[in-house]
Amino acid sequence: MQYLHTMVRVRDLEKSLDFYCNKLGLEEVNRYDVEAGRFTLVFLAAPNDIERAKEKDGPMVELTYNWDPEEYDGGRNFGHLAYLVDDIYASCQKLMDAGVAINRPPRDGHMAFVRSPDGISIELLQRGEALGPQEPWSSMENTGSW
Ligand SMILES: C[C@@H](O)C(=O)SC[C@H](NC(=O)CC[C@H](N)C(=O)O)C(=O)NCC(=O)O
Numbered sequence: 717m718q719y720l721h722t723m724v725r726v727r728d729l730e731k732s733l734d735f736y737c738n739k740l741g742l743e744e745v746n747r748y749d750v751e752a753g754r755f756t757l758v759f760l761a762a763p764n765d766i767e768r769a770k771e772k773d774g775p776m777v778e779l780t781y782n783w784d785p786e787e788y789d790g791g792r793n794f795g796h797l798a799y800l801v802d803d804i805y806a807s808c809q810k811l812m813d814a815g816v817a818i819n820r821p822p823r824d825g826h827m828a829f830v831r832s833p834d835g836i837s838i839e840l841l842q843r844g845e846a847l848g849p850q851e852p853w854s855s856m857e858n859t860g861s862w
């Protein structure tokens with residue numbers, strides 16, 4: 717078994733593509749307009765994953781846009797999408813310059829959070845840093861349950 721994608725439903729497809737592609741840096745891999753179901757699917761991949769994603773063998777985000785408006789309550793059970801970045805400060809600066817609020821700034825040079833137009837939380841992690849939890853759980857032994 718292999719991880720393939722995470723699907724998120726979006727209220728405004730253009731606003732979402734502007735955030736995920738123009739600001740966060742993902743690239744569009746595939747798009748399906750489904751008349752019968754009245755929805756559009758847009759598959760996005762990070763630059764490092766794009767070649768594998770084109771072969772349907774790489775991790776992606778699947779944006780689902782329902783043409784008929786629906787209410788999407790913020791399911792607490794969904795946490796975030798996480799991306800590894802080469803320079804977390806440069807990534808956050810680029811996002812801030814594009815008008816994106818940094819909900820959790822990278823004080824520790826390790827982890828930052830921003831949100832999509834639909835409030836989907838996006839975690840940015842500095843490449844080379846430990847992937848474990850930081851403050852305030854830094855003293856917690858990673859028992860795999862955090
Ligand atoms: C292409 C493949 O990766 C899919 O995920 S298609 C799954 C399918 N999606 C839809 O029907 C989109 C429109 C629908 N109104 C919706 O909002 O999901 C599907 O079965 N969706 C149901 C689900 O729970 O994901």
Ligand code: NI
Pocket residue numbers: 721723778
């Ligand atoms: Ni899917």
